[in-house]
Each structure stands twice: as C-alpha cells, then as structure tokens.
Amino acid sequence: MNEAGDTGLAEVRVDVWLWAARFFKTRSLAKQAIVGGHVDVNGGGCKPAKTLRAGDRLRIARGEERLEVEVLALSERRGPASVAQALYRETDASRLARETARAERRMVGATAPPKRPDKQARRELRRLKDGG
Template identity: 50%
Template sequence: MSDGTSHSHHTKAHHTDQKVRLDKWLWAARFFKTRSLAKQAIEGGKVHYNGARCKVSKDVEIGAQLTIRAGWDTVVVEITALSDQRRGAPEARTLYRETEDSVRERQRRTAERKAMGPAAGILSNERPTKKQRRQIHRFREQQQ
C-alpha cells in the first residue's frame, strides 16, 4: 500500500478512532463475499447510509443505519462496532444489529415467497434446490 498510510499501523489498537470505509465494513460484516461486490452494490445505490446514497470510501460510524438491498431482501441494520477484518459469521454479526422492522419485513416477504410455491424460487435469481432441479429436469424430459 503506497497511499501514504504507512504511519497508521499503531492506531489499529485504538478502536475508538478507527476509520473504516463502508465497502470494507460491509465485507467484514459478511454482507458481501468480496470487497468489489460491496463496492458495486454501493455504487449501484443498493446500500444507503442513514437513508442516503453514499460513496464507497465513506467512513462508517457506530449508530449509523444502513439499508442493504441484496437479492430479494432489504436489510436495515444499525452499526454497533467497527471492523475491517473479515472473520467468521458469529463475529461478523456482532458488528451490527438488525432493526425489528427489518426482521419483520423480511419474515413477511419470505412467507409470501413460500406462499407462491416452488415457482417463486425458479423465477428468482436464487439457484434452484436439488428438488426443484429434479422437477425441472423431469419437466424437460416430458416435453421432448
């Protein structure tokens, strides 16, 4: 890293003045598999910081609210800790707290999708389950 941040090694210990970019935080909190996916989502307006679109380089703050649209779901979380280190899922979950409304909304949408039956999964961009794949193959064989 030759961006002139070589002096910042000793500040890592003080978590209070730690600056974490939004793309790094989203990656550390495991909302995205890679930082570039996080970056694409932010640039595409799928991530809102305190209700507004923002830059990839935005420094996140504890207590800020993030709205993250990923696939079917929109998750609203409050940042509870800062980290730019990606660890396991249990640790990642300590970085944020999903709001009650967000949990309820997601459960409602999941229930609606289930009510639509297996077709919903096939129409969506989710990969079909083994069972759905068998149904698809069987259907295709019958069409021949």
C-alpha cells in the same frame, strides 16, 4: 492491525465494513452494490469510501432481500460469522419484513407453474391428443 470487532476504530470505509460484516463475499461486490445504489447510509446515498461510525444506520438491498441495520462496532478485518454478527443489529421492522417476504415467496413457489414435460410425458400427451 486491529482485531475484528475492535471498538478502537473511529471510522471505517463503508465497503470494507460491509465485507467485514459478511454482507458481501468480496469487497469488490460491496463496492458494486454501493455504486449501484443498493446501500444507503443514514437515509442518503453514499460512495464506497464514505466513512462509517458506530451508531450509523444502513439500508442494504441484496437481490430480493432488504435489510436495515444499525452499526454497533467497526472492523476492517473479516472474521468468523459469529464475530461479524456482533458488528450490527438488524431492526425489528426489517426482520419482520424479511420474514413476511420469505413466507410470500414460499407460497408463490408452492403454486408455481408445472415444469416442461419430459420425453415420456410428451409421448403420453401425443397419445392422448391423437386418440390412441
């Protein structure tokens, strides 16, 4: 069996590569994302068994996160994160968009509505409303 990041592989299934590159925790989750239309290969949709080659471009949507990556190497085995990061390169536009979205979420979180009052706060509100 080939080692993670081995360039001896000519083709790998998309769901296997997404799992090996640590975009999804399990191959099953990678397959569900592909079937759900959250993964595009070279600008078009794909199926889990589609073969992936070095140089292909992927668009991956995970929750609110949108990634666009270029495949640098192929692997069928899930290895350490440092090895997995060597399998792809994220585009500059994708990285900038993710950082902008993260900053916007942080700003929205700072102005989030107050939480529901707890027991002590409810009693205080009742006292203020009743005037006593």
